[in-house]
Amino acid sequence: MASTPTEGGRKGRAHTVTAAEKKQAAEVSLRRIGRLFAAHRLQLAVVTAIIVASSVIAMAAPFLLREVIDRALPRQDLTLLAWLVAGMVAVAAVTSALGVAQTWISTTVGQRVMHRLRTEVFAHLHRQSVAFFTRTRTGEVQSRITNDIGGMQSVVTSTATSIAANLTTAVATAVAMAALSWQLSLVSLVVLPPAIHLTRRVARMRREITARRQRELADLNVIVEEGLSISGVQLSKTMGTGPALVERFTASSTRLIDLELRSELAGRWRMAAMSIIFAAIPALIYLSAGLPATAGTLSIGTLVAFTGLQAGLFRPLMGLLGVGVSLTSSLALFARIFEYLDLPVEVDDPAEPVRLDRPVRGHLRFEDVTFAYPGSTTPAVAGVTLDVPAGTSLALVGATGSGKSTIAALIARLYDPSAGRITVDGIDIRDLRLADLAGIVGVVSQETYLLHTTVRENLRYARPDATDEQIEQAARAAHIHDLIADLPDGYDTVVGSRGHRFSGGEKQRIAIARTLLRDPRILVLDEATSALDTVTERAVQHAFDELSRGRTTVTIAHRLSTIRDADQIAVVAHGHILESGDHADLLSAGGHYATLAA
Known part of the structure; x- marks a missing residue:
């Protein structure tokens, strides 16, 4: 695509026709x-x-x-x-x-x-x-x-x-x-x-x-x-x-x-x-x-x-x-x-996708994964190897910009690694249909996006065939049902543009209920409570505990108090895994994690 002018360049003058744009128009x-x-x-x-x-x-x-x-x-x-x-x-x-x-x-x-x-x-x-x-x-x-x-x-x-x-x-x-x-x-x-x-x-x-x-x-x-x-x-x-x-x-x-x-x-x-x-x-x-x-x-x-x-x-x-x-x-x-x-599709369905003939357990592995964002020469993730057995939890900690969210995006295949591979139950996720992968991996991020429609339709967006009973059950599990029921029109209340009629914690719990409806085997929580106050975070954490039960969970968090019970904790810096282990082992090792926890 031709480069676009900056905001300052656009202000007060017309767009300049580039040679590439003229050539493109001529070639139609x-x-x-x-x-x-x-x-x-x-x-x-x-x-x-x-x-x-x-x-x-x-x-x-x-x-x-x-x-x-x-x-x-x-x-x-x-x-x-x-x-x-x-x-x-x-x-x-x-x-x-x-x-x-x-x-x-x-x-x-x-x-x-x-x-x-x-x-x-x-x-x-x-x-x-x-x-x-x-x-x-x-x-x-x-x-x-x-x-x-x-x-x-x-x-x-x-x-x-x-x-x-x-x-x-x-x-x-x-x-x-x-x-x-x-x-x-x-x-x-x-x-x-x-x-x-x-x-x-x-x-x-x-x-x-x-x-x-x-x-x-x-x-x-x-x-x-x-x-x-x-x-x-x-x-x-x-x-x-x-x-x-x-x-x-x-x-x-x-x-x-x-x-x-x-x-x-x-x-x-x-x-x-x-x-x-x-x-x-x-x-x-x-x-x-x-x-x-x-x-x-x-x-x-x-x-x-x-x-x-x-x-x-x-x-x-x-x-x-x-x-x-x-x-x-x-x-x-x-x-x-x-x-x-004519734009090439950078992340697409495979020509011959692998069919999932057995129930997915959720065993997640990173095998020497490297990835750099387009236009960047510095890898955001370099040589990452992780093994998260089915049903266990992995917590990623590290400074802002260390590569934690990039790892989460790679699990959901928002990007494809430039080297290495990511597998679920031994299957490279690039060999799965995108729709199948979306049914396996559920993501709850800090920035929850709600559609400008009713609460019910926002929840049903994750699963169009969900019944009203299933929607209500998911909302109860996410500890948001009582609040929805008290709204003027209950589940038929319009949430407003991007859900701005709800607080951050309320939107998070609606997002959790939406994810619960999909019932993913792998759950990615990308700093989902970092912007919440302590009381709201506690309520949302209860919902996360319900959501995580029996699933493979990858949690990204700044507050170590929310991840100390994880089965495995990995410290990320500059795209590399510096150390990994459980809370007690990392503290006793006296490394980077111990410094963060001090």
């Missing part, structure tokens, strides 16, 4: 865009047939008009006139009905393509590792799915049919014009070369502006996400940065206004000039018809029918040129979407 293949419609070939064939039929039927109208002017009216033939008028009405009715059918089918196809794009991008991003989301700006992902795909909607839903309709109409009109008078047809078509040239220049302008506009929309989305989330609002209010944030939003919105105007007005003067030229063509036709060389060779009916066709030719030609502009400018949107679809 029309063939790849066309493959989005491959599954709808039959529907598109039907639409094309409807368009061709409608265009051919519509071409009968000018010939009927010529007969009305040249034959029916001069001869006062009421029977012929009635048939001709009925034919004109029938042509209008049939083409209108075909137009409705064409719109219904083409819109259905377009919306299904949009649906596929949205779901593919969402599903692919959901497969990305945590590393992707840590290096991607908050709001950028949402902007790609909403703004970029939304901006493509008109192109996806109408481009194919617009091209077919306008092209068919233009060809049919040109044929009919040639049938009426090939000399006048040549006069009408002299504007095509300059029109095509101007259109290509306008398309290039709009493509560049569209790319810049979408990047600015992403910046605006980032500001909204960061500034109007509950955490962002609390931060801005306590830091007094509200006015600066509003100024930053205003500057981004102002740049967006300029880009929107430039996008809408790009090439409008050139296209307006083309409209004037097209409008002047009928005058040239009348002039040509009155010249001595052509005088008397064209009937009034032919001249009226021809000018009608010429006016009709203007619309599909301008439509084709307009579609070309829209398609070219939309390549910038497709480039941004394909960029996400």
Whole structure:
């Protein structure tokens, strides 16, 4: 991905287009865009047939008009006139009905393509590792799915049919014009070369502006996400940065206004000039018809029918040129979407996953595991070897930044080690399906995330098929049932954004109940009580004791009082295991642990 400017760099100026971004936009293949419609070939064939039929039927109208002017009216033939008028009405009715059918089918196809794009991008991003989301700006992902795909909607839903309709109409009109008078047809078509040239220049302008506009929309989305989330609002209010944030939003919105105007007005003067030229063509036709060389060779009916066709030719030609502009400018949107679809999946399901045919005991082993975060040359974990028998507990202690949380993240396979392996019951966790591993390993961290929905749905998120009785049982085990029952709507109470209506200890116990519903064999507690007061910590610890019973438990804690009863304690520093053993043995050894406990 191209690097993004810093906050300071974004403020007060537009995003600078990098060479990599220009190259990426240029490499979007029309063939790849066309493959989005491959599954709808039959529907598109039907639409094309409807368009061709409608265009051919519509071409009968000018010939009927010529007969009305040249034959029916001069001869006062009421029977012929009635048939001709009925034919004109029938042509209008049939083409209108075909137009409705064409719109219904083409819109259905377009919306299904949009649906596929949205779901593919969402599903692919959901497969990305945590590393992707840590290096991607908050709001950028949402902007790609909403703004970029939304901006493509008109192109996806109408481009194919617009091209077919306008092209068919233009060809049919040109044929009919040639049938009426090939000399006048040549006069009408002299504007095509300059029109095509101007259109290509306008398309290039709009493509560049569209790319810049979408990047600015992403910046605006980032500001909204960061500034109007509950955490962002609390931060801005306590830091007094509200006015600066509003100024930053205003500057981004102002740049967006300029880009929107430039996008809408790009090439409008050139296209307006083309409209004037097209409008002047009928005058040239009348002039040509009155010249001595052509005088008397064209009937009034032919001249009226021809000018009608010429006016009709203007619309599909301008439509084709307009579609070309829209398609070219939309390549910038497709480039941004394909960029996400082409992201490699760093942590993925194995090609041939190992099936768990027996109950999982939960024997956890680290075998010489090394891992460095992307972009870092210093390993966060180096040569870690640990053996945690099923049903026992391991406590990891050490200073902040020593690598404890990285070890926990590797157990849940949020990252993959660069060397060594982690096994559960002797099976490398990289050989398990991610869904299977998630059913084996449960994580409760310090930062508990609750969805903006009811307490019941937050608990059921871990196990969608859980009954109300099972949910209540898990809440009782987590010592949170009584508090939930006292809420205004009990388990149907909405928790608020990120669960901010609950205290830290209450959110932790809800998270414990949620984990209990999954019943994992391996439990990872990542500093889950470090931010709690002593009384709350005691209540949460009781819930942890219930949660840990009979499971393999890995606990990360700063307070040694919470882990002194662990079966095994490992001291971590700079990604290495310095020493391990139980509380008594480590104290008697007089090493690093004894220093921490002093």
